Amino acid sequence: MRKGWAMASSVATSIISASLTGCRGVPTAGSSARIAPSPVDVSFVSDASRVSQARRIGTAWLRALCQVPQARVDSVEVVISELVGNAVVHGTSEAVGLRMRRVGDEVRLEVDDGSPSEVPRPRQARAEAEQGRGLxxxxxxxxxxxxxxxxxxxxxxxxxxxxxxxxTSPMNGGRAA
Structure with missing residues (x-):
């Protein structure tokens, strides 16, 4: 187990756990308590068809439960696609895990391919290359x-x-991103 994150112990043939249906102790109208939404912790078969599924789960959780602004959700959607896609393509495990947690005003996203390897680095792909731009x-x-x-x-x-x-910052014209 790494840094308090638990992973499903068996290889799934479909989603085995997705905490997408509400928040623990959701505050009622007029309540000032802020309770973090239930986390996402899914494990799925390492297959390219599961990338879009992971993306849909992650973006639905961000929008509905964390109330992340849509423009930010759009950016995170691409991040989820790239990280899960890399795990499927380059990982050697039969399963890939996606974990998302809200801690205070931040979201932590993890993609676990269960395959120890050299740590990849972003690289600049050649103009004619069809791959290599993900990281x-x-x-x-x-x-x-x-x-x-x-x-x-x-x-x-x-x-x-x-x-x-x-x-907000002077760099973006005083607008919140």
Whole structure:
């Protein structure tokens, strides 16, 4: 177990766990308590067809339960696609895990391919290349979100952390991103 994250113990043939149906202790109208939404913790067969499923689960959770602004959800959708896609293509495990947690005003996303490997690095692909831009894109989008990302030392888990909303700044014309 890594850093308090639990992974399903068996290889799933479909989604085995998705906490998408509400929040524990959701505050009622007029209540000032803020309770984090239930986390997402899914495991699915390592297959390219599951990338879109992971993307739909993640974006639905971000929109509905975390109330992340749509423009930010759109960016995270691409990050989820790239990280899960890389796990499916480059991982050697039979399963891929997607975990998402809200901690305060931030979201932590993890994709676990269960395959120890050298830690990948973003690279600039040649203009005519059809692949090789995924991590470069992840790097750019997570930076735009005001977050950070990386891999565990053994290369099994790709992670990113980003704020739910971005503070206003003179750099973006005083608008919240």
């Amino acid at each position: 470069w894109l992840v790097d750019a989008l997570v930076a735009e979100l005001g977050g950070s990302w990386g891999f565990t030392d053994d290369g099994t888990v790709a992670w990113c952390v980003f704020p739910i909303t971005r503070e």
